[in-house]
Amino acid sequence: EVQLVGSGGGLVQPGGSLRLSCAASGFDFRTYDMIWVRQAPGKGLEWVSYISSSSGTKLYGDSVKGRFTTSRDNAKNSLFVQMNSLRADDTAVYYCARVRAAAGTYYYMDVWGKGSAVTVSS
Amino acid sequence: QTVVTQEPSFSVSPGGTVTLTCGLSSGSVSTYYYPSWYQQTPGQAPRTLIYSTGTRSSGVPDRYSGSILGNRAALTITGAQADDESDYYCALYMGSGIWVFGGGTKLTVL
Numbered sequence: 001e002v003q004l005v006g007s008g009g010g011l012v013q014p015g016g017s018l019r020l021s022c023a024a025s026g027f028d029f030r031t032y033d034m035i036w037v038r039q040a041p042g043k044g045l046e047w048v049s050y051i052s053s054s055s056g057t058k059l060y061g062d063s064v065k066g067r068f069t070t071s072r073d074n075a076k077n078s079l080f081v082q083m084n085s086l087r088a089d090d091t092a093v094y095y096c097a098r099v100r101a102a103a104g105t106y107y108y109m110d111v112w113g114k115g116s117a118v119t120v121s122s
Numbered sequence: 123q124t125v126v127t128q129e130p131s132f133s134v135s136p137g138g139t140v141t142l143t144c145g146l147s148s149g150s151v152s153t154y155y156y157p158s159w160y161q162q163t164p165g166q167a168p169r170t171l172i173y174s175t176g177t178r179s180s181g182v183p184d185r186y187s188g189s190i191l192g193n194r195a196a197l198t199i200t201g202a203q204a205d206d207e208s209d210y211y212c213a214l215y216m217g218s219g220i221w222v223f224g225g226g227t228k229l230t231v232l
Contacts, residue, residue: 035221044211045160045162045223045226047220047223050218050219052219057218059219095167097168105174106173107173107174107215108173108215109158109213110170114167
């Protein structure tokens with residue numbers, strides 16, 4: 001079964017750090033680009049970060065640029081996001097998602113993890 | 123800054139048809155944005171419904187269809203059922219691994 005399982009969420013104080021993980025199974029993780037998407041309480045989805053299959057390209061939304069770092073370990077089928085200098089408005093459920101991309105044909109997310117809840121509060 | 127717009131809420135009667143749309147604050151949505159649609163129920167991860175404007179994801183019933191209507195992407199649900207009551211998000215591909223999501227439409231079936 002194709003699956004993404006997120007972990008590492010929790011409560012952290014403003015200014016603190018947290019590292020989220022996303023474990024992939026059931027597919028050849030190393031061949032897929034991946035993204036992180038978050039959802040603040042009662043709000044919509046927000047694209048956070050993108051990482052290419054080889055880690056050669058990493059992109060970040062303006063709201064997290066300079067504070068978040070996305071990485072992956074293809075040998076361990078795992079995706080990570082290191083979140084530093086956390087603020088209250090980073091409070092959200094963070095989803096990892098698999099990207100499907102074929103030039104000129106499709107670009108979308110087809111598999112979603114269950115999400116990790118992050119609360120930034122003192 | 124690119125803003126993707128969706129109707130905040132919509133209601134449909136059981137068995138009815140509803141069309142949700144997805145637009146850009148400035149400009150038109152075309153197939154070149156590869157619009158995709160996601161369904162989300164409270165407490166759950168999003169589920170992929172439609173990609174590349176009108177292609178249904180695996181296992182998605184043909185009650186769901188996607189298209190371009192005028193200058194907006196559209197998701198049409200025919201024969202609405204109670205379990206269609208969800209939040210629906212569109213996403214537009216901006217290139218280079220960047221997507222912008224709409225604010226979502228809360229669909230009520232009553």
